[in-house]
Amino acid sequence: MNNLICRALSMASHEGDFATCIPHLSLFRRDSPTPSPMPVIYQPSIYMVLQGAKAAFLGKERYLYDTMHYLVSCVPLPLEGQILQASSDTPYLAARISLDTQMINELLVEMPLEPKPQSLSEHTADALSPASRGIYVSAIHSDIQNTLSRLLDFAQSKVKAHVLGQLALKELIYYVLNDEHGALLRSFACQDRQQYQIANVLQYINRHYALTMDIPSLASKANMSESSFYHHFKAATNTSPIQYIKTVRLHAAKRKMLFEQYNATAAAYEVGYTSTSQFSREYRRLFSVPPAQDARILTRV
Missing domain, CATH: 1.10.10.60 (Homeodomain-like)
Incomplete structure (x- = not known):
């Protein structure tokens, strides 16, 4: 994870939102916590925290994501977001991968039948969210973390970004679709x-x-x-x-x-x-x- 943070800091040297050389991949940096939840619309995306922690609120439901858990918003959702852990020395850092429906459907054509849905993580809505909700939190495993590391590496070079970036994006989304709650994302992409x-x-x-x-x-x-x-x-x-x-x-x-x-x-x-x-x-x-x-x-x- 330290390598991930170093790569992110080289591209996000101050507070703000940062596009990268790889389409669909952007970075966020904040140097202080949010005093209270702030209204925001989450677009269909995968949100991965590299440092710090954040909570998203959908009504009374709470979705906590941090360095061990990523959040998936399958559809545009009006939420309230609150950064929980951040400082000037240890800023909040996150990567956002916007979801490409065409890429998801191409992967689904090639993938086997979906696994049975599993119980949601305790980080997801305090375990209260119904299975049909358009948002969920899932644990990050080594395949996802390694792919994200390579994705950020490719984002530092225009040549690598152009040639290898889309392949790494496709690989990361593949792992998310096959993850413990990937069936939820599949259900919003299947016609x-x-x-x-x-x-x-x-x-x-x-x-x-x-x-x-x-x-x-x-x-x-x-x-x-x-x-x-x-x-x-x-x-x-x-x-x-x-x-x-x-x-x-x-x-x-x-x-x-x-x-x-x-x-x-x-x-x-x-x-x-x-x-x-x-x-x-x-x-x-x-x-x-x-x-x-x-x-x-x-x-x-």
């Missing part, structure tokens, strides 16, 4: 599974959040009845479709104020709100500050 239809709807919401949406139209996209759609949607995300849409819109508004210098009113209309008072109430409920105040702070960052 004949209901979880796959839910994953498609979640991607649709994240791409088109400003459009008017309702449960009948979303259920139709998933080719499900409304009751079946609601049940499977909540099983995957631990929230209702309407609440999920609200959360995605609010995160999008925050990004627009931070990165595109929108004021609060403009951001509200841009993400699909027709009432600025409703936007203000829901924004404050999620982020604990009014949007106008947040906009002033964000545009000064």
